[in-house]
Amino acid sequence: MDFQTIRQRAEHALMPTYGRFPVALEKGSGATATDSEGRILIDFGSGIGVNSLGFCDAEWADAVARQAARLQHISNLYYQETQSLFAAELCEAAGMSRAFLCNSGAEANECAIKLARLYAAQNGREGGAIVTLQNSFHGRTLATLEATGQDAFHADFGPFTGGFTYVPAEDSEALASALREGACAVLLECVQGEGGVLPLSNDYLRLARRLCDEHGALLMIDEVQTGAGRTGRFLACEHAGIRPDVVTLAKGLGGGLPVGACLCAEPLAAVLSAGKHGSTFGGNPVVCAGGRVVLSRLMSPGFLDTVTRKGELLRTRLKAMKGVRSVRGLGMMLGIELTNGDARRTAERCLENGLLVLTAKTLLRLLPPLTITDEELNRGLDILEMVLAETTADTMKG
Numbered sequence: 001m002d003f004q005t006i007r008q009r010a011e012h013a014l015m016p017t018y019g020r021f022p023v024a025l026e027k028g029s030g031a032t033a034t035d036s037e038g039r040i041l042i043d044f045g046s047g048i049g050v051n052s053l054g055f056c057d058a059e060w061a062d063a064v065a066r067q068a069a070r071l072q073h074i075s076n077l078y079y080q081e082t083q084s085l086f087a088a089e090l091c092e093a094a095g096m097s098r099a100f101l102c103n104s105g106a107e108a109n110e111c112a113i114k115l116a117r118l119y120a121a122q123n124g125r126e127g128g129a130i131v132t133l134q135n136s137f138h139g140r141t142l143a144t145l146e147a148t149g150q151d152a153f154h155a156d157f158g159p160f161t162g163g164f165t166y167v168p169a170e171d172s173e174a175l176a177s178a179l180r181e182g183a184c185a186v187l188l189e190c191v192q193g194e195g196g197v198l199p200l201s202n203d204y205l206r207l208a209r210r211l212c213d214e215h216g217a218l219l220m221i222d223e224v225q226t227g228a229g230r231t232g233r234f235l236a237c238e239h240a241g242i243r244p245d246v247v248t249l250a251k252g253l254g255g256g257l258p259v260g261a262c263l264c265a266e267p268l269a270a271v272l273s274a275g276k277h278g279s280t281f282g283g284n285p286v287v288c289a290g291g292r293v294v295l296s297r298l299m300s301p302g303f304l305d306t307v308t309r310k311g312e313l314l315r316t317r318l319k320a321m322k323g324v325r326s327v328r329g330l331g332m333m334l335g336i337e338l339t340n341g342d343a344r345r346t347a348e349r350c351l352e353n354g355l356l357v358l359t360a361k362t363l364l365r366l367l368p369p370l371t372i373t374d375e376e377l378n379r380g381l382d383i384l385e386m387v388l389a390e391t392t393a394d395t396m397k398g
C-alpha cells in the first residue's frame with residue numbers, strides 16, 4: 001500500500017490521538033528502517049525508547065516466534081516457565097526482590113501507587129499522599145495522569161481523586177515539608193523524559209532516599225524510560241548509588257513487545273497478596289521470551305559500557321554542531337537544546353532527509369537502539385548536522 005492510502009485508512013479508522021509524522025514504516029533491521037516508499041531511514045528513537053535491541057534482532061525474533069508456536073498465553077492462575085525465569089532474571093538485574101508483571105509503563109506505575117497506598121494502610125498511615133515532581137510524566141491512565149505533575153495534562157479530565165502532592169525538582173525543603181506532612185511515598189524519574197530530558201542531580205536523589213528513610217516513606221523510582229540499560233546502567237538510579245523501595249520499568253524492557261514491571265524490595269514482597277492486584281495479559285509468555293533475550297543481552301559482560309561509550313560519541317559530535325545550544329541527559333537518553341528553538345520542524349526536516357528523531361518539549365530527543373552500530377550512529381549524525389546547518393542558516397523559511 002502506498003503512503004497516502006495508509007494515511008487515509010488510519011485517519012478514518014483511528015481516533016486522532018497522535019500528532020504523527022508523515023511516514024509509514026514497513027520493515028527494519030538494526031537501527032535502519034524502510035518506509036512504504038522504499039526509503040531508508042536511520043532510527044534515533046527506537047519507537048520511544050522501546051526497540052532496545054533495534055528492529056527485529058535475530059535472537060529476539062527467534063525466541064518470540066518459538067514461544068508463540070509453543071504456548072502463547074495462559075492465565076496467571078497457572079504457573080509458566082518462561083514467566084518465572086523472566087521475573088527471576090529481572091529481579092536479579094535490578095537488585096530487587098519481587099516483580100509484578102503488566103503491559104505498560106502506566107500500568108507499572110498504577111501498581112506502584114496501589115502498593116504504596118496498601119502498605120500505608122497496613123501501617124496505620126492511610127490517606128498519606130504520594131509526592132511527585134512538577135514537570136514529571138507518569139502515564140495516561142487517570143491515576144498516573146494525576147501523578148503527572150503537569151497541569152496541561154490534567155485539563156478537563158477531572159474530577160481527580162486526590163492523594164498526590166507536587167513539589168519542584170531539586171527543592172529539598174519542599175520535599176522535606178511534604179514528607180513531614182505525612183506523605184507515604186515519593187515517586188520520581190531520575191531523568192525527566194517527556195518533561196524535556198532533565199536529569200535530577202545525584203545529590204537530590206540521595207537526599208530523597210535519606211528523607212524517605214527518616215519519615216518511613218517509600219522511595220519509588222519511575223524507570224519506565226531511563227531503565228533497562230538506557231543510561232549505561234541497568235537502572236538510572238545506580239548512577240546516584242541509591243536503592244529504591246519500588247521501581248517501575250516498561251518501554252525498552254521487552255525489546256518491542258508490551259511489557260511493564262513493578263519491582264519491590266524485600267520488606268514489601270508480600271504486600272500485594274492474592275486478589276489485591278492482577279492483569280489478564282501481564283507476564284504473557286511470548287512477551288517474557290522477548291524480555292529474557294533483552295535481559296541476557298543487557299547483562300552480558302561489557303554491553304552496558306558500550307551504551308556509555310556510544311552516548312559519549314553522540315554528545316561529542318552533537319556539541320560540536322552548529323545550531324546546538326546544549327546537550328543534556330545520561331547515556332543514550334539525550335536532549336538537544338536548539339538555537340532555532342523549533343524541535344518539531346527540525347525533526348520533520350530530519351525525517352525528510354532519512355533520520356527518525358523524537359522531541360521533548362522544545363528539545364530534540366534521541367533514544368537510539370542500544371545496539372546501534374557506530375556506522376549507523378555516524379550516518380544519523382551526518383544527517384542531523386546537515387539539517388541543523390540548513391535550518392540554522394535560513395532560520396527555517398519554508
Ligand SMILES: *Cc1c(COP(=O)(O)O)cnc(C)c1O
Pocket residue numbers: 103104105106107109137138139140189193194222223224225226250251
Ligand atoms: C512513557 C512513560 C510512561 C508511560 O508508559 P506507557 O507504556 O505509555 O503507559 C510512564 N513513565 C515514564 C517516565 C515514561 O517515560
